[in-house]
Amino acid sequence: MKAEELSHYGPSICVKFHGDYVVAGYGVYIHVYEVKSGKLVNQSQIFHKNKVHGLAIQKGLILAYGARSVSIVPWERVLKYSDNCGLEKMCPEWIISAEFSFNRSSVFLLTSYNKVLCCDLELTVKSTKAVFGERAILYSGTITVHNDDKVMVNAGTVMDGIFVWDLFSEQTQHHFTDHEGSIFYVTASDDGKFLASCSDDRSIKLWDLSSGKLVSTGWGHAARIWNLQFFGENCDKLISVSEDCTCRVWDVCQQGEDLQQMDIFEVHLSKNVWGVDVDSERMIAVTSGNDGRIKLTDLLLKSRSGDESELFSMDDIRSHGIDLQSNEIVKGFYWLEFGLVVMTSEGRVLQYNQETLKWSSLLIDRKFARYSTTSGVQEFEIVIFAGGDCDLLILKFSKDGELLKRKSSHVEALSKSTMCLVDHEGENFIVALQSPNEREPLYCVKFNGESLEEEAHFCFAKPANFNSSSILYHRNFLILGSRYSTLVVFDLQHSNSPPMILNRILPGDAITSIRFVEATIDGHSLFSVTDRDGYYCFVSLELGGMGSDIVLVNKTSKGFLEGAYYDERGDYITYGFRSNTFGIYNETKQFDITSVLCGGSHRQWKFLPNFGSEEFVLIYVKASCINLRRFHKSVTSIALRNGLHGREIRDLTICPNKYGDNDHIFCSGAEDTTIKLNRLEGVTGMTKTVWTLRKHTSGLQRCKFVSDEYMISSAAREELYLWKVSTMYDSNPYIKILATLPPSTEIPDLRIMDFDVKFIEGTNDFLLVTVYSDSAIKVWFYGQKSEKFTLLGEGKYETCCLLNISLVVLADRLVIVVSPTDGHLVIWDLTDSTPVYVKDQKVYWKPTDFSTPLQLPFYLMRLHVHSAGIKTLQVRVLSANAFLVYTGGDDNAVAISEFVTQRGKSGIVGRVLDCQTAGAASTITSVNLLNNGANLITASVDQKLRYYNVSGNSLALKDVLYTTNADTGCVDVTPSATNGSIVLVAGVGFSAWHLDHEDS
């Protein structure tokens, strides 16, 4: 067997800027990225097994260390070669920190017992240094090299604070004890003035190294802090990263007891940012975290270009010679290429030219005094004002702000207008006017975008409760989003036919945006819809027909939603308000792009493209001033690498349906309670998350595809969802919930440990069996039509927790195999206690009344296989009356057991065929058959994958692979395009392997 790790995503513990590059420790690898382009230049393996925990870079050499491994690798080799493991050396103790000497001819290795090994560049130890009597274990430490004669060691202990000692004299200079608990990081500023430290007490302390005094303490992080770096021209700033996923900037130069926090950025997912560095020249920070993400943060994001924000009070506008009334206020605005157009409460139209920085008054039309709405079409350089008495004023400008055309019109069909929505397509735009009177129609006018000539008008009868808030004009259809999350589709070609109405497509209320995504092969069109309450969905509509299908519903973690779109890279970008900020968020990659403190959503605002690629303008009124905030494209790429989950992945499952020709789709469920739908490129193993689903409220237990398109996930609190995955769209795969398993009580506290499914022959209905942490077993029926689960029967094993379940169909019987924590495999015969019958190993529905759930019988038999809980099992049906169960347990054992039914008898006979008690050094968490059952692969917490030949009744170990993913918990396998297997392995981190089963 030949094995190759195709890709790995997992914790990155250290990052460093080096010229135009970012160098990151990434598992056993070093990654080198180009800052500008964000491109991965090379991935080079540095250590055989240990993770790279730290780096020092000098004079063309990289000094990398991690655990007890250390290596000095020429920079050229790191850039060019994929394997540099040959240079790895072993240190007898864990290396806490390492640095080059001042003249770069040697290196210092600070080890975990507060000793420094002074080595030459061949890593021969020339001398060792330590402070007499201070040899307790360290949690942290750094080395500050001042010159050839002065090197200071900053050591952080478990309970004795910080020791700062002189390397060459081996004398303690400072012993700081003001922190509580273990010191997690300590570092000195380059100029030797300050020391900064953090501990279990969640504070940052700044110490004056000349006086030996505590200068200030910084509070703010909501969890432990892992790393600190001084930066800035005069080391006058400090950056910190924490378990709370943020990085914060602190002002070192201030006076007073409190270290002042200057800025905060949310940079990583769910838990733990480990590494941080700052390029003080470019003022960019790089961080790395447990989520496998390497992220750049522009520390000057809010001020970099200088024209980001402008603010105009009414007096500012007056100072341009405009005679505004004393009580005149802004009523609306719109952004065009030349700048801003504003409507005031006097019906005055103002214009601001961003080139000349001049305000001018264009006209006054009293019809728009008091009440007006302002909208426009950027593509046509048009602004549209609608007055309360159904007057329209349309102004068309040249690119540099000259008024080209002006058109006024009045709509007779309505008595009043309170809402005016505008959208365009092709050469035209449509203005939809809505009256507060329910009986009055929705009145729409179609204009030509060039001539402003009216081309057609439409009168639509409004459905009940119609109160539109967003519009999309698409291919002769007008789609309006209304209150109660209702979509109404009007056909412009058949304006008399009743509209298509989709009620309650989202849990929230007002629909804030509708966007066209793609036309699909079945003639439908896919749209993205957002609502103000933070939900979004993708809905497929048969325009001109009646068909519709919601393919995804999700909620952003980022407050309210005002809109969303796919960007150039295919990332789904959302924007909206969250308490008092407006933010733009990359929902696909799950990070903040930018945010503005604007005082919240209850104000006039518009968010529009800024006539440049991926640039935007937010215009809002705050304290009767007009604020203009431009969002420029970032100076760097934002994420150099995106990982998957921030916490342990508990389970993963590959969709039997491929996505396109080469991509696989898989779902992963983690401790962080999210389920992610991911795409995996079959050849390279490159993986990216497409959707992050926040439906579960507790840590995931299981997720499993049960058919080509159905996936089930389970968790604590009796949560179980049935999901449907759609793979027919080009833009992305989509996923939504079809059904929810009803919990047994109002405050459920049981964990659904596992489940299994068998489909009723020839239908999409299925039987579901769930097992629980209180030893309960439940049997359910899922009806595709009703989209509901019905409880058919329940039973109990004993009192212990049940870990796994498998449904097995034999000749004429339906049995379940359950593994409790007591090491048994327990068999029940469900044939007579469920309304199904089994024939030729197929399950059929037996029409019966099952209004009261049946009691499951006592178990048929049980077989003691493991001496502790069976963590994983896989069943292989051998024949109509026999099956094998492959198991792995907490007792480190891997076993095969055989179960046989006897003709004419109801019993089942089981026996253990093979049990390898030393199947791993730790808990076996996954067994998977592959290569059509010829091989078995196990995963265990000792971070090993063991590959067996399965021959008859026994297992023969063929290969042991090492995985970087700690807490190795789950594996899934699928055939690869080249007759091998793709194996996905996850725990803390994720890897994709390719196995070639041919013996080489």
Place this chain on the structure above:
Amino acid sequence: MGKSSKDKRDLYYRKAKEQGFRARSAFKLLQLDEQFHFLDNVTRVVDLCAAPGSWSQVLSRRLFEGDTEDNASKRIVAVDLQPMFPIDNVTTIQADITHPKTLNKIMDLFEGEKADFVCSDGAPDVTGLHDLDEYVQQQLILSALQLTTCLLREGGVFVAKIFRGRDIDMLYSQLSYLFERVVCAKPRSSRGTSLESFVVCIGYKPPQNWKPCLDVNMSVEDFFQGCEIGRLSLSDKLPDYKEEPRSIAEFISCGGLDSFDSDATY
């Protein structure tokens, strides 16, 4: 190390309350002893990483309750970073067990006598960096082992909490140089969902050609230099990467199938 809200629901938590134990961990020691009987006839013991003190309570009850003769020669020393409320017949020290000075203090309390049993239920501040956490955990065990080699009588028993992670088999291998039998035991009161188990090392056999020697200026690693426990020794040149000896210890689940399952919801 589950969440505290879960602990509240836990049966062992309730049982501990009923029986006056400070922590549910008491049952881990009790179930281990039920299996191995290592507390039969012991008189002098060390409980490392002992706070809040439920193991010390078990030990105190076992050594001092009922039988009152020879109490003078009996001794229980408990050590932790955290302060501990007093327990009858237990001498407590607040200190870091990785600090060589701490071991000296304990030795002093034994006044040259040997101990019959050393245990450590230590767990470090878990950072979430699995390799670091496992290393620190193993260092706690090695510190305990350091004391053990200085203090434990031949044939004595050493018990320590382990997390069965990546390098656990390296620890098994090291321990097997010093003890006749090394078992990995998992009490039923320890959650199956946690990586926690206990290494039970039976029959201490001090190495022939190595004399343990506590020195306040030596780290745990320095201490074991020259002792053939399969660890790297410090030569002038840092050696190339090589796999160190590993072995898999026998696994025993203890507490009996009739005892409560700590993974179950009751």
